[in-house]
Structures are given as structure tokens and as C-alpha cells.
Amino acid sequence: MNDLFTPYELKDLKLKNRVVMPPMCQYSVTDKDGIATDWHYNHYVSRAVGGTGLIIIEMTDVDPDGRITDYDLGIWSNEHIAGLARIVDACHAYGAKVGIQIAHAGRKAEDAAVPVSSSPIPFDDKSKTPRELTTAEVKEMVNKFQAGVRRAVQAGFDVIELHGAHGYLIHQFHSPLTNRRTDEYGQDLTLFGKEVIAAAKREMPEGMPLIMRISAQEYVEGGYGIKESLAIGAAYKEAGADIFHISAGGEGAIAAAGRPGTHAAYQVPLARAFKQELAVPVIAVGRLDEAALANAVIGNEDADLIAVGRGMLRNPYWTLEAGVQLGKNPGLPKQYAFGFPRISN
Template sequence: MPSLFDQVALRGLTVRNRIWLASMCQYAVDACDGVPTDWHLVHLGARATGGFGMVFTEASAVVADGRISPQDAGIWNDTQADAWARIVGFVHERGAAAGVQLAHAGRKASIEAPWRGGTTVAPADGGWTAVAPSAVAFDDLAAPRALDSAGIREVVDAFAAAAVRADAAGFDTVEVHGAHGYLVHQFLSPLSNLRDDAYGGSFENRTRLLCEIVDAVRGVWPERKPVCVRLSATDWVEGGWTLEETCEVSRMLGERGVDLVDVSSGGLDPRQQIAIGPGYQVPFARAVREKAEVTTAAVGLITDPAQAQRILDEGDADVVLLARAALREPGWPWRAAHELGIPAAEAPYPPNYARGAWRS
């Protein structure tokens, strides 16, 4: 079985290890223009310096109205792409790969940052009217507008255009965000998708938007570069999206040129009852890996190096993604190497930090 510090190859990309930084919203665009700032450079650059193999940006909106909050980053115009290019360049200088998560928040758009209450931002206050598969609100947020067929086409085209910009910015991979109750997930789940047209009802119809986005992205994304997709394996609500459906759509995605499925869960319905504990989503990644026969990443309360290595040892996933643990400890891979007895050459410190290296 591979070590956390073994390389992993996806198409023409070789990533230096299997410890990756998960996408995490930063709500740090002060100008509300979607342009990433020095905060993003420091956030992602610190983890690249700290030894992560791949660092993913926060959910980066493919259209302005697809942002979760006015403070979210985007990649819907060239000014944003140019700003990302500077950050990607620094990440590459530190030896890490860079991925951008392409996202549309759907009915969970135009809300305040969590520490500002997470409530709807009205159009009069700089917000906008959210869109969704159906005009059904999430919890107590404002009701969204249901997308018509032309609107759906615009969403697909926006993902493709964002992928073109991501390539120009130098990103090594794109991740289509299909999880956590955002637009693509809203189409997947029968709890939020009440449509009676070609995009609602049956499994085939509810997965249509995701497949069209993947086809559009894969069609413009360089063949040598991998495409990833993040999915919520279950809604944790009776009658919602299921693990079995996740496995089936993951198999379909593999056939369409997706190279890795990042397996998370939840986020669609406030009634969710999640059995939270260390590595609580890892069994979902294993199920997808085995049943869909695709490369998978596990995420969710992975905090301890021995725990992370065990995920690989037991064949649960091919890659581990850290989120909260990485916020606390940008150099987590260095500690992992020390605790697991990995030679320094396999987890090197930059010379600027060598005096702080873990010693046996």
C-alpha cells in the first residue's frame, strides 16, 4: 500500500504526495469583486510551503451570482484569473500542485459570511436573487428563482469558460463542486429538485446537469490535466441523495474522463442527522472506490498522521484531504513525516525553515 508521501499520478500530473489541502471558503475578498487577495496567497502558499502535495482554492464562482457570499473569490473574468496566476506561481515554486474548485452556490448564494450570521444579503444591500433547480428555499434563506432551460445552458457554459481561464492561470487541475448543497448537488437530490422536465425526476435526469458540466469542462480542459469532482455521498436525510446513487454517478463520471472523485457528504438539507466522528466519511470514499472503480479522496475529521496512513493502508482511498486540521497547522505534513518515520528527503523543509525541522 502507498505511503502518504508516495507520489500519485493523474494523467500527465504527478503530485509529490497524497496529503492534499481541501477547498475551504475564506470569505476574504474585501472588494466584493471576486478577485483573490494577498490573504489567498498566504493561505494557499503557507500550505504549499508546509508540504501539502496539492492545494485547492476555495469554492470559486463561475458567475458572479454563483458566489456563496459577496466576499467569495471567483474565476468568471480575466482579472480574477490573472490574480490566481500569481498565487499558482508561488504554489508551484514551493513544489505543490494547484487546483481550483469551480463552483456555483445555487440557492445557498448571496449570504453573509458565517461570522456575520450567514443570513441572506438582500439585493439592496449588495446581494442578488439566487437561482436553483426549483423555487424552494434552503432553511430560512430567501427563496431562489428556478432556472429555465436557457439559464441551465448558461451555467454549463460558465463552468467551461471558467476552466479555460483556470488553464490560462496555470492550475494543474479543476474540481467541479457537486457537493454540500450547492447548485449541482441541488439538481442531484430529489429533496431540492422538484422539476418535471429533462433535469428532474429520474436519476438520469437529476444527474444530467453534472454530466453536462463535466463534458463541457473536459472538452476545453487539456487532455494531459486531470479533472476532479467533489460529491456529497449522502444527504443524511430520508428520501434524499444516497450513497448508491453516488457510486453510480461516480462510475459514469469515470467513463466521461473524470480522474478523481472527492467524497464528502451533507450540506443540502438542514434536517440532516450526521454521525460525526474521526474519519466519519471515509467509508463513503471506500464504497465509491470499490463500486465505481475510480480514484478517490477521503475527507472529514482526518487529523492524525497514523489515521491518515491507515486510510491508505486499508484501501479506503488513494488520497487524503485535510481541512480544519490544515487551518490549525499549515505544516501538518512535516509532523506526519516525523511521526511516521519518513526520511527527511521525502518531506523536505525549505532551507528558510530548516532550523525548525522535527528532530528524532
Template sequence: MSTLFRPLQLKSIEFRNRIVVSPMCQYSSKDGFANDWHLVHLGSRAVGGAGLILVEATGVSPEGRITPHDLGIWKDEHIPELRRIVSFMEAHGTVPGIQLAHAGRKASHHAPWEGGKALSDQEGAWPTVAPSALAFHEAEPTPVALDQEGIQKVISDFKAAAVRALSAGFKVVEIHAAHGYLLHSFYSPLSNQRQDAYGGSFDNRIRLLLEVTAAVQEVWPQNYPLFVRISASDWTEGGWTAEDSVSLAKVLMGKGVDLIDCSSGGNVPRAKIPVGPGYQVQFAQKVKAEAGILTGAVGMITTPQEAEDIIANGQADMVFLAREFLRDPYFPLRAAKKLGAEIEWPVQYQRAQD
């Protein structure tokens, strides 16, 4: 049997296969609300056979959005539309998950197809926050260094977002601590120059992520999985390393986190990243082997055989695909055919199965 299509049990949740729709920002919301675009985008991947769909980076606060068009979960009014999408995904056998996010100093930007630059005051820019008053890029506004009150607000926002995620029916929460966004910028020494309890040493720099994790766990059911996405390397001298990631993963595992989603980069603009097929799988493999925690592999995984080999060789426990799912919502159906796995097609599509 294909290892990629072998079910995975995590706590009380069973995933029908190891294929995950990675969180992909759609920049298609107004005031944070999900809409028909999200229903069709996510619903088609559920029909396509994914084991888990993680809804895109969803802002835990308005100021935590990358752009004004980000999906949000900072108010109760967001719940009904999310619940509608969750219901559809579950009806087609997919486990619904959501990624909770705060963009930190990379907030207040245009959507990528609008150029992606920082918003001007005339365009509705809002103040951004970070561990230290260091801009991501010299051409961008300097963020405000969070004080203790601001840090407590971030923690409270993540906790409240987890409550809303549960109310919407999600079965997996992933805390976004990667790609240069707020939690990553705290644990990376490249962006954190604080001298207080949240800066300096490794233990201090990971403190906010641990506090956010603990706050989420206070309201997230113990029988539902909790993931954390990290940038396993800054790809820059003096930055966060794969060895740091192993150490962090061990701590998170001890705090009850179930899986580390191993991405990389995003915290400094000129990092030299050797992008290519499966270029980040090494991090999932290292963290899994050395920390003993389940991992997800992500990054330029585009073929059924690549995904199969990652699971079969024990490099990771789940495979997260993004761009390939944009190209092909039905990747799992095609992969099953290629790998000789017998899976259940939607009855509406079975006439095309052969």
C-alpha cells in the same frame, strides 16, 4: 515507506504525496479578486509540504457566490492575481488546483462571522437560482427555478471558468457538486422537483452535472486531472444515497473524471449527521471499491496516523484536510516526522528539521 507520502501519478501530473489542502472558503475577496490574504494562506500550505492545494470554492459567476466576499473567476481580470499564487505554490513543489463552484439557492448570504444569514435587499441581495422554486430554509427567499436559458448560462460559465483556470496555471480542476450548492441540488431528489429532462429520474437529475463536466472537458487539457466533489449522502430519508453515489461515480469515470472527492450533506438544514473523526471515509471507501475510481477522503481527519491508515488500508487514494490545515499549515512536515518518512523541507526551514 509511509503510504501517505508515496507519490501519486495522475495523467501527466505527479503529486509528491497524498495530502490535499481541501477547498476552504476564506470570504476575504472584493469583487472576486484574490489578494495578499490568499497568497499567504495558500502559500504557507505549499511551504508546509502539501501534495495538492485546491483553492477555495471559486465563483463561476457573480450570482454563484455564497457571499459577496467569495473568490471569483468569472472575468479575465481575476487571472493575474491567481497566476501569482499558482506560481508561488508550484515553486514550492505543490500542485495547484482550483474548485469551480456555483452556490445555487445557497448564494447571497453573509459571511459566517457576520451570522451567515441571507442578505436583505438593503444589504445587496441578488436573486438565487435552483432546480426548483424551493428555498433551502423556510426563512430564506425562494430561488428562481432555472429555465433552459439559465441552465445553458451555468454550463457556459463553468466552461469559461475552466479556460481562465488554465490561463492562471492551475493543473487540477475540481467541479463542486456537493454541500447543497447548485449541481448537488439538481441531482438530489430532496431539492429537485422538476418534470422536464433535468428532473425525475436518476439520469435526468444528474444531467446538469454531466453537461457541466463535458463542457469543462472541452477546454481542460486531457493530460490534466479532473476531480468532482460530491455529497455522497444527504443523510435524510428520501434523499441522495451512497448507492446513488456509486452509480454516479461509474458514470463520471466513464466520462473521463479522474477522482471523486467524497464529502456529504449540506442540502437540507436539519439532516442528522453523525459527525466524528473520519465519519465520511466510509463513502470514499465504498465509491472506490464499487465504482473502481480513485477517491478522496475528507472530514474530521486530524492526525498523521488517521491519514496514513486511510491510504494504507485502501480506503481512499488521497486525504483531504481542511480544519487541521487551518490549525497547522505545516501538517505534512509534522506528519512525515511522525510516520518516519523522509521528505524535502524548504531550505529556509531546514535548520528546524531535527
């Protein structure tokens, strides 16, 4: 039976354990240039020292106006490569593998003078009305994603994640709430996402997996549910997505259709559905901060990998602590060994 500290392999990706640090925006770019800073370096490398198997760098945007804020990371220029590569190399030195989440915020780009989207529908009454991308601009946006992935590969990342969740641009195209187009991208709501996947795969080594993050449930009136998201996922799987990172929400005012559960592991049933129905590896996320619970999700075969967000913000050494609690050997750095109870095995 697998557990949280069973190694995991998919294609050329080989992880020492099943613990993932999910992408979490730091809003810490200092000069609004999208270049990673010492904060990003220390933030991510400390989690590598802390034993994390896979670290996924926060939402990193393919266009200056595709950022949530001007303080987000970018990958629209070759100038971004060096700062990211510095982080990757240091994390590798401590045994972690590193991914990056490539994205565009679309209508949720707060600092863009005029945000863009699949259709001219604002997020809420306090948000700017986005400009609908022309068909030609959508195709150019695919090229921007491809160029971002090319730079990520040059920076040495082990895996690429495309952000198709939380109401950002790819999500805006595959959601009927926000895609009211009449062109080919409105006739097939998954076309943009499929084209981005295909473009990314053209830049990635054959053995490098591609992760697609998806909101499996929209908590908004008229939003899609698990049945519809499984159909979206099936299209993305056929296009080349290798792993699905299963989240939820992000599109529309969440209170309109009731809030999601706030209990532990509330999104695991969504991850389980993707794993079982689509026969794909999945990353589960959402209030999985307790080591025993995270371990049970793996043992019960509800997911293949566990993303720990808030818990890892609180404690860079979450993975080491979890290993000790579970009686596993998490690979304690010798410098820290006296700070932890002895492990019998």
C-alpha cells in the same frame, strides 16, 4: 505498500505526496469583486512551503450571483486570472501542485437578490426562495462553467475540481430533494452535472485530471444514501470525471435525519465504497488530522489521497509535522530544519 508520502500520479498530475489541502472558503475578498487578495496568496503559499502535495483553491464562482457571499472568489471574468496565476506560480515554486474548485452556490447564494436553482425550493425557512432556471438558462449556466474552467487553465492550474457537493448548484440538480423539474434536466437528474463535466473537459488539456466533489450521503429526511450516490458517481465517471472527492451532507436541515458521526475518519467508508464499486481514484476527507490515521487510510487502500482541512487551518506545516511523526522525509525547507527532530532515514 503505499503510504502518505508515496508519490502519486494520474495522467499528467504528479504529486510528491498524498496530502491534499481541500477547498475551504476564506470569505476574504475585500472589494466584493471576486479577485484574490494578499490574504489568499499568503494563505495558500504558506501551505506549499509547508509541504502539501496538492492545494485546492477554495470555491471559486462562475457568476457574481453564484457566490455564497459577496466576499468569495470569482472566475466569471478575465480580471480574475492574474491574481489566481500569482498564487499558482508561487505554490509551484515550493513543489506543490494546485487545483481550483469551480462552482455556483445556487439557492445557497446568500447575498444574491434572487438566487437561482434547479427548482424554487428554499434551503430553509430563513433562506430566500430561489427562482427556477429556465431550460435555456441551464444551458447558459453550463457555458459559464466552461468559461470558468477556460480561465483556470489560463491561470496555470494543474487540476480542476467541480463542486457537486454540499448542497450547491450541481448537487441541487442531482438531488431529488431539490430537483422537481419536468424538462430534460428533471427527467435525468445527472444531466446538468454531466454537461458541465463535458464542457470542462473541452477546455482542459488531455492530460489534466478532472475532480468531482460529491456528497455521498445526504443527512436529511428523504435524502439519498450511498447506493444512490454511487449511481450518480457512475454517470459522472462515464461523462469524464477522473477523481472523486468524497464528502457528505449540505442539503437540507441536517438534524432532520440525524447528524453524521463526529468521530475520526467518519466519511472514509463512503470514500472506500466509491473506490471499490466504481474503480476510481478517491480523495478522502473528514477528521483525518492525525498523521497515523491518515497514513493508515492510504495503507489500507481505502483512498488514494487524504484531504486535511481543519488541521491545515491550524497548522500550515501539517505535512512537515506528519512526515516527521511517520519517520518519513517530507522535504523540510533547509531554513526550518533545525525546528524539527532529525529523521533517521
